[in-house]
Amino acid sequence: MTEYKRVKCINCGEENPRKLHEEQDKNQVLYYSMQGTPVYKYKMKCGSCGTKFDKA
Ligand SMILES: [Zn+2]
Secondary structure, eight states, rough: OOOOOHHHHHHTTTTTTEEEEEEEEEEEEEEEEEOOOOOOEEEEEEEEOOOEOOOO
């Protein structure tokens, strides 16, 4: 059984996955790859109200 994680906007309560987009947060580097490329933390962005929030 696969677990489906429902993401919900913390501001407006949008739950439609087509309106919630993953976005790299360029202020938060998680680590650097062996090529020296920064790997950023991902945040969710709500397409309805524009709020960015952490994934649960
Ligand atoms: Zn929202």
